[in-house]
Amino acid sequence: MPVTLKDIAERVGKSVPTVSRALGGFEDISPETRAEVQRVARELGYEPSATAMNLKRQRTDNIALILPTEARPRFSDPFFSEFVAGVVDQAAQHQFDLALASNVGDDECAIYLKYIRSRRTDGFIVIRTKLQDERIDLLRKQGAPFVAFGCTGGDNDFCFVDEDGASGIRQVVDHLVALGHRRLAFIAEPLYLTKAHHRLQGFLEGLAAHGLPNDPALVAVANFRQTSGRQAAKTLLDLPEPPTAIVACNDLLALGAVNEAQARGLVVGHDVSITGFDDIMLAEYAHPALTTVHQPAQEMGALLVDMLVKVIRRQPVEQKQIIRLPNLIVRESSGAPPRA
Amino acid sequence: MPVTLKDIAERVGKSVPTVSRALGGFEDISPETRAEVQRVARELGYEPSATAMNLKRQRTDNIALILPTEARPRFSDPFFSEFVAGVVDQAAQHQFDLALASNVGDDECAIYLKYIRSRRTDGFIVIRTKLQDERIDLLRKQGAPFVAFGCTGGDNDFCFVDEDGASGIRQVVDHLVALGHRRLAFIAEPLYLTKAHHRLQGFLEGLAAHGLPNDPALVAVANFRQTSGRQAAKTLLDLPEPPTAIVACNDLLALGAVNEAQARGLVVGHDVSITGFDDIMLAEYAHPALTTVHQPAQEMGALLVDMLVKVIRRQPVEQKQIIRLPNLIVRESSGAPPRA
DNA sequence: ACTATAGTCTAAATCGATTTAGTTGTCAAT
DNA sequence: ATTGACAACTAAATCGATTTAGACTATAGT
Numbered sequence: 001m002p003v004t005l006k007d008i009a010e011r012v013g014k015s016v017p018t019v020s021r022a023l024g025g026f027e028d029i030s031p032e033t034r035a036e037v038q039r040v041a042r043e044l045g046y047e048p049s050a051t052a053m054n055l056k057r058q059r060t061d062n063i064a065l066i067l068p069t070e071a072r073p074r075f076s077d078p079f080f081s082e083f084v085a086g087v088v089d090q091a092a093q094h095q096f097d098l099a100l101a102s103n104v105g106d107d108e109c110a111i112y113l114k115y116i117r118s119r120r121t122d123g124f125i126v127i128r129t130k131l132q133d134e135r136i137d138l139l140r141k142q143g144a145p146f147v148a149f150g151c152t153g154g155d156n157d158f159c160f161v162d163e164d165g166a167s168g169i170r171q172v173v174d175h176l177v178a179l180g181h182r183r184l185a186f187i188a189e190p191l192y193l194t195k196a197h198h199r200l201q202g203f204l205e206g207l208a209a210h211g212l213p214n215d216p217a218l219v220a221v222a223n224f225r226q227t228s229g230r231q232a233a234k235t236l237l238d239l240p241e242p243p244t245a246i247v248a249c250n251d252l253l254a255l256g257a258v259n260e261a262q263a264r265g266l267v268v269g270h271d272v273s274i275t276g277f278d279d280i281m282l283a284e285y286a287h288p289a290l291t292t293v294h295q296p297a298q299e300m301g302a303l304l305v306d307m308l309v310k311v312i313r314r315q316p317v318e319q320k321q322i323i324r325l326p327n328l329i330v331r332e333s334s335g336a337p338p339r340a
Numbered sequence: 341m342p343v344t345l346k347d348i349a350e351r352v353g354k355s356v357p358t359v360s361r362a363l364g365g366f367e368d369i370s371p372e373t374r375a376e377v378q379r380v381a382r383e384l385g386y387e388p389s390a391t392a393m394n395l396k397r398q399r400t401d402n403i404a405l406i407l408p409t410e411a412r413p414r415f416s417d418p419f420f421s422e423f424v425a426g427v428v429d430q431a432a433q434h435q436f437d438l439a440l441a442s443n444v445g446d447d448e449c450a451i452y453l454k455y456i457r458s459r460r461t462d463g464f465i466v467i468r469t470k471l472q473d474e475r476i477d478l479l480r481k482q483g484a485p486f487v488a489f490g491c492t493g494g495d496n497d498f499c500f501v502d503e504d505g506a507s508g509i510r511q512v513v514d515h516l517v518a519l520g521h522r523r524l525a526f527i528a529e530p531l532y533l534t535k536a537h538h539r540l541q542g543f544l545e546g547l548a549a550h551g552l553p554n555d556p557a558l559v560a561v562a563n564f565r566q567t568s569g570r571q572a573a574k575t576l577l578d579l580p581e582p583p584t585a586i587v588a589c590n591d592l593l594a595l596g597a598v599n600e601a602q603a604r605g606l607v608v609g610h611d612v613s614i615t616g617f618d619d620i621m622l623a624e625y626a627h628p629a630l631t632t633v634h635q636p637a638q639e640m641g642a643l644l645v646d647m648l649v650k651v652i653r654r655q656p657v658e659q660k661q662i663i664r665l666p667n668l669i670v671r672e673s674s675g676a677p678p679r680a
Numbered sequence: 681a682c683t684a685t686a687g688t689c690t691a692a693a694t695c696g697a698t699t700t701a702g703t704t705g706t707c708a709a710t
Numbered sequence: 711a712t713t714g715a716c717a718a719c720t721a722a723a724t725c726g727a728t729t730t731a732g733a734c735t736a737t738a739g740t
Contacts, residue, residue: 003460015720047457052696054391055725081421092442099439102432119342168494255625285595287627355690392726395695
């Protein structure tokens with residue numbers, strides 16, 4: 001049913017290569033033939049077969065983003081969805097599609113390997129990097145083009161965009177200490193995530209910078225869900241000497257903590273300060289509005305695509321590692337500690 | 341660099357078709373040859389070339405979702421991102437990838453046409469349907485497999501999943517009227533969207549069912565952004581006889597309206613009731629928590645994929661039109677009207 | 681001994697493009 | 711008339727698979 005070069009060739013009474021070359025703008029085609037070919041092509045609504053071109057050109061004009069298995073909230077995480085929006089838009093600018101894939105059953109690396117070997121995509125965007133990231137090890141070993149959102153704890157000789165999470169959290173700590181807080185707690189995401197690790201580092205560095213002691217009881221590790229944030233807050237607030245401020249590793253966890261505090265009749269931003277990270281849309285609308293650290297999710301997605309396209313085309317990447325400094329956004333959920 | 345059938349053929353000293361048939365499980369291959377071929381294939385890490393298969397099989401194992409141009413918030417709309425999560429997961433179950441595409445410049449139909457003609461995808465998921473939807477007209481005329489999230493105002497002889505928006509809003513109206521409200525306003529999305537149209541219909545039907553007058557001044561049309569919801573609320577609350585309850589067409593608009601009300605010192609859920617639609621995660625965490633209508637976004641995405649896969653494979657679809665009844669979720673933003 | 685019949689395997693065509701290496705025909709120069 | 715140069719085109723190979731049609735060998739049946 002669809003129109004092929006052969007159809008055009010038959011119509012104009014020329015060979016297939018002639019038609020191909022005519023449309024391709026080659027010089028060895030007479031002006032009359034070219035005009036005729038173009039006319040017929042337009043008339044029939046010819047569009048080259050993407051699959052045929054893929055095979056011939058040995059590329060797909062498609063980049064892949066494989067959703068991590070473990071990180072379930074995934075799309076429901078609004079930060080992540082904004083990021084994807086940035087990726088899709090920028091990919092479109094470069095004439096690339098974005099293939100989203102999710103694994104059924106197999107381990108994540110198996111999917112990457114399958115995609116590489118079946119040459120299904122031109123390059124990968126790896127998200128939620130870990131300190132030890134097998135996906136990145138694999139992609140490197142296979143020599144597949146990729147960029148990562150976040151770095152790892154090891155050899156970081158690859159292209160990535162990251163936020164300076166430690167700096168972001170230090171800004172939070174500085175802010176809270178300036179308000180008078182002395183007993184700060186931290187709710188972390190699983191620490192094998194690079195992001196989580198850096199943010200916790202920032203927290204500890206912040207404490208040290210202000211000469212505050214590091215009490216291990218004040219660091220709770222949660223998973224990704226907000227209920228887990230609530231659970232962590234419960235543990236922290238049940239301590240004999242509870243913290244006056246809780247620094248959460250992301251906004252969702254912070255909101256879970258807010259829930260717990262409010263359930264206990266505490267006024268957040270007054271009896272206890274709670275802060276988040278990411279500045280998802282929700283943060284602004286929550287009650288109280290969440291003090292958090294802003295990350296330009298869309299922009300980072302776009303930056304990664306620009307990088308990846310260069311990697312795919314084997315063009316030099318002027319800046320292989322981009323680390324953005326995030327900004328503290330002070331809202332209502334942080335406030336001076338109650339006088340003891 | 342990647343392993344092809346030819347590589348295996350050379351290794352085992354047989355022809356390419358033999359290798360292909362051995363791996364394909366055909367009967368006319370001796371057990372020894374088959375075993376040998378399989379061994380070598382495993383050893384070399386053979387994976388068939390996706391592009392070659394695509395060309396030969398004339399299909400791509402890929403479904404496309406083209407992001408509408410106009411609906412800018414797009415991914416930032418949390419409802420939509422949950423929907424996409426459902427789509428990706430279910431597509432993976434059927435061994436399909438999801439290609440997300442966004443158009444640069446051209447009108448939206450041009451992209452659909454390009455995708456169809458270049459046979460880049462096996463089928464489409466159309467979202468944000470309009471009463472008059474050129475995309476659907478096009479897909480039908482071209483005979484391309486597709487399913488839609490939402491129906492149109494015209495000939496609906498195609499596969500779609502929709503929510504009964506009118507029923508959802510009627511539940512809202514019933515609830516508000518039961519609380520004692522008599523003067524209800526509606527903030528609509530642009531009315532060319534089927535969804536917006538149905539929800540407004542539901543509002544008007546609800547008023548009629550309770551014998552309430554339909555005052556055109558009490559219907560404001562907004563766009564997609566929450567600032568626009570705020571703007572609409574401003575207009576409504578500035579009326580000489582302002583409404584005691586505002587029914588918004590979606591949660592984001594509702595939150596905008598909440599902002600406006602609060603800026604005026606009104607206590608939402610007390611001085612004025614405000615309701616939303618979609619039940620995005622934000623709704624639960626907003627202050628006050630938003631009374632809204634819940635839609636199972638992920639589930640609807642999954643249902644659409646199941647349908648689309650059948651359409652692509654030309655299998656019969658037992659239920660071509662699925663219309664789900666949404667549920668009212670009563671939270672804090674609705675409440676009895678203040679006594680006049 | 682001669683055909684049938686399996687049992688294995690391969691040559692060639694195909695999917696729809698691109699590319700390489702010619703081929704053909706015309707005209708100008710010698 | 712021969713040669714060379716050039717313009718305009720095409721045959722054939724290629725990308726990596728699948729499929730159709732047929733080839734070849736060995737064994738069984740008569």
